[in-house]
Amino acid sequence: MKRPALAMLTVASLLHGVTASRCAGRACSPPVGNLASGRTLRTLHMRTSNDSFLEEPHPPALMVDDPFLHPSTWWASGAAAGGEDEIRLDLEARFCLTHVVMVFRSPRPAAMSLERSRDFGRTWETLKLFAENCSSTFGSADDASQQGAICTSRYSSATPCDGGEVIFRSLGQAGRMDDPYSPEALSLLTLTNLRIRLMRPHHCPTSLGTSRSHHSPRSRGFSPTVPSQSPRSPTQPARSASYAVYSLLARGTCLCHGHAEHCLSTGEGRDTQDNSPVVQGRCVCTHHTAGAHCERCAPLYNDQPWRAANGSSGEPNPCQKCECHGHAQNCHFSERVWRSTGRISGGVCDNCQHNTVGRKCQRCRPGYHRHPARPLNSPQACTRCWCDPVGSVPALTSTEGPWCHPRSGQCHCKPGVGGTSCSHCLPGHWGFGPDGCRPCVCPLTCDHITGHCLDSKARGEFYNVPIGGKIPDLTHFRPHEEDKVWSKELAVSALYYTGKCSCKERKLKGVSDLCKMKHSYVMKASVLSAHDKGTHAVVQVKVRKVLRSGLLPLSQGTRSLYPLPWTSRGCTCPVLNPGGDYLLAGPEDVESGRLLVTMQSLVVPWTSTLGFLVSEAVRQGCL
Ligand SMILES: *[C@@H]1O[C@H](CO)[C@@H](O)[C@H](O)[C@H]1NC(C)=O
Ligand SMILES: *[C@@H]1O[C@H](CO)[C@@H](O)[C@H](O)[C@H]1NC(C)=O
Numbered sequence: 001m002k003r004p005a006l007a008m009l010t011v012a013s014l015l016h017g018v019t020a021s022r023c024a025g026r027a028c029s030p031p032v033g034n035l036a037s038g039r040t041l042r043t044l045h046m047r048t049s050n051d052s053f054l055e056e057p058h059p060p061a062l063m064v065d066d067p068f069l070h071p072s073t074w075w076a077s078g079a080a081a082g083g084e085d086e087i088r089l090d091l092e093a094r095f096c097l098t099h100v101v102m103v104f105r106s107p108r109p110a111a112m113s114l115e116r117s118r119d120f121g122r123t124w125e126t127l128k129l130f131a132e133n134c135s136s137t138f139g140s141a142d143d144a145s146q147q148g149a150i151c152t153s154r155y156s157s158a159t160p161c162d163g164g165e166v167i168f169r170s171l172g173q174a175g176r177m178d179d180p181y182s183p184e185a186l187s188l189l190t191l192t193n194l195r196i197r198l199m200r201p202h203h204c205p206t207s208l209g210t211s212r213s214h215h216s217p218r219s220r221g222f223s224p225t226v227p228s229q230s231p232r233s234p235t236q237p238a239r240s241a242s243y244a245v246y247s248l249l250a251r252g253t254c255l256c257h258g259h260a261e262h263c264l265s266t267g268e269g270r271d272t273q274d275n276s277p278v279v280q281g282r283c284v285c286t287h288h289t290a291g292a293h294c295e296r297c298a299p300l301y302n303d304q305p306w307r308a309a310n311g312s313s314g315e316p317n318p319c320q321k322c323e324c325h326g327h328a329q330n331c332h333f334s335e336r337v338w339r340s341t342g343r344i345s346g347g348v349c350d351n352c353q354h355n356t357v358g359r360k361c362q363r364c365r366p367g368y369h370r371h372p373a374r375p376l377n378s379p380q381a382c383t384r385c386w387c388d389p390v391g392s393v394p395a396l397t398s399t400e401g402p403w404c405h406p407r408s409g410q411c412h413c414k415p416g417v418g419g420t421s422c423s424h425c426l427p428g429h430w431g432f433g434p435d436g437c438r439p440c441v442c443p444l445t446c447d448h449i450t451g452h453c454l455d456s457k458a459r460g461e462f463y464n465v466p467i468g469g470k471i472p473d474l475t476h477f478r479p480h481e482e483d484k485v486w487s488k489e490l491a492v493s494a495l496y497y498t499g500k501c502s503c504k505e506r507k508l509k510g511v512s513d514l515c516k517m518k519h520s521y522v523m524k525a526s527v528l529s530a531h532d533k534g535t536h537a538v539v540q541v542k543v544r545k546v547l548r549s550g551l552l553p554l555s556q557g558t559r560s561l562y563p564l565p566w567t568s569r570g571c572t573c574p575v576l577n578p579g580g581d582y583l584l585a586g587p588e589d590v591e592s593g594r595l596l597v598t599m600q601s602l603v604v605p606w607t608s609t610l611g612f613l614v615s616e617a618v619r620q621g622c623l
């Protein structure tokens with residue numbers, strides 16, 4: 001049991017040492033060898049000897065022994081004189097065959113065919129026919145006179161009687177193709193089985209046979225097969241075989257599409273001996289490919305379609321890794337995604353782990369949200385939602401546990417409730433409970449438990465939230481900024497005290513109302529926030545459109561408005577809610593450079609109807 005371990009070690013060190021250099025950044029191929037070496041060749045007729053003590057002296061294996069070490073060994077057919085025989089090489093996988101070269105010890109056959117199967121022997125296809133006279137034997141043209149014909153007469157003459165060769169090149173006479181990994185080349189090169197049918201023997205011409213045997217270029221130093229003095233009679237079994245072959249070379253290589261330079265045995269447990277000349281069939285894939293023939297991409301490398309390497313340019317065309325942020329081991333290629341990204345990326349991660357979902361495992365699954373401090377590729381990137389069961393609206397599917405916004409973790413709160421997990425009342429609300437929180441009914445604000453009114457100025461608290469004001473989109477929440485957001489930016493608006501203040505709203509009846517206005521400034525603006533400065537309020541707006549301006553220059557952008565009066569009744573009217581768009585018109589205080597909002601100001605929430613009125617007024621020249 002020492003040997004396999006040693007073999008593995010050798011292969012491993014070989015791969016380690018060489019893969020990096022030959023396949024790195026370019027197309028590569030495994031070594032070429034004789035596909036017949038180390039494999040069993042089958043023939044139709046075994047030579048049967050009455051002398052059962054003697055072993056078969058010329059078995060098929062002798063065709064593929066080393067021609068330099070054993071030049072005078074051969075296979076001899078057991079076919080009856082004038083009969084057919086067949087040499088068959090069954091491979092255990094698909095291979096590429098580039099050449100077949102046979103050296104005969106008998107005269108070469110008068111008719112012979114070379115066939116391949118690409119489906120393990122179910123169907124066969126003729127690669128080449130060999131005959132002295134192609135038209136009379138096979139009814140085919142002869143490639144000696146017509147280039148590209150399936151039949152050839154080049155290798156079928158009876159002479160030489162010994163040492164005659166038959167040669168076949170898969171890629172034709174030219175023998176080269178720019179890109180051996182192209183589909184066209186592969187259709188010519190691949191096979192799973194090779195069959196050589198020896199259909200009709202030749203007899204060695206008497207006179208030539210003698211002379212040939214003496215002047216044979218191969219000088220093998222033994223007598224010719226067929227006795228030259230007495231031509232065989234067809235009725236009497238020949239002493240020698242009809243067909244005899246010194247060597248059969250089926251030159252080829254493992255099929256790896258330019259993605260491997262080594263191949264291993266396809267058999268699971270079948271380990272080959274060291275230094276065995278066998279051309280093995282299972283590729284050791286590089287370029288992030290996988291499969292016995294590197295015919296597909298490795299599991300996490302399906303972001304683009306698989307491609308063979310380019311043998312003419314040397315481009316490796318490696319498979320591309322899917323971005324799964326470390327949450328998946330596999331991805332698959334989607335034609336739809338590929339097209340939708342403009343043929344840039346088509347990978348879809350499979351079985352996203354760590355509570356992630358999405359094509360790239362880039363989102364948290366329902367019930368989980370992004371941990372703010374962990375990177376997306378961390379196994380802890382998604383953390384479970386925690387939502388207060390009292391303050392949050394229950395998830396529709398209660399089995400999944402609470403739901404929160406997958407990015408911010410913000411839970412879905414009941415009315416008047418705030419906080420990332422909906423755990424307490426919003427400012428200006430009180431009575432946290434199963435129905436949420438109630439608004440304070442106070443001039444300022446109230447105790448969040450009892451609802452009793454409080455003097456908020458003394459406690460430096462915020463005033464009130466706008467009633468009917470827009471609750472900001474959940475996605476704008478940042479858990480750690482939450483408190484600040486509510487107290488400073490959104491809690492205070494132009495003040496509105498339920499029950500104490502009531503603002504009389506000025507109504508716009510038509511274009512004429514707009515035309516009659518005497519205000520210094522008229523604008524369309526969005527209210528951003530409102531701030532209590534103790535003695536006065538400041539409202540930040542974003543000016544969207546300047547319709548009229550007085551002495552103070554006005555332009556688009558952020559601007560402060562100063563609502564008046566502030567003190568006497570503790571109210572500012574009209575109401576400006578953060579998040580709302582308004583038509584605003586009012587006086588200006590040129591000395592202080594302030595735009596004012598007074599009881600007489602026009603503050604109308606912007607609607608499409610209002611927009612129409614305004615554009616009409618502009619058209620009439622009133623604004
Ligand atoms: C074996 O020898 C016997 C006679 O001894 C003969 O009849 C028979 O045909 C021979 N068989 C073969 C296969 O040569
Ligand atoms: C081949 O055989 C055909 C028919 O038997 C004959 O007409 C033709 O001349 C032969 N060609 C050669 C090259 O011998």
Ligand SMILES: *[C@@H]1O[C@H](CO)[C@@H](O)[C@H](O)[C@H]1NC(C)=O
Nearest residue numbers: 179182310311312313314315
């Ligand atoms: C391979 O490279 C050659 C030369 O750059 C190019 O002409 C050919 O189109 C490429 N083949 C494929 C299949 O991309």
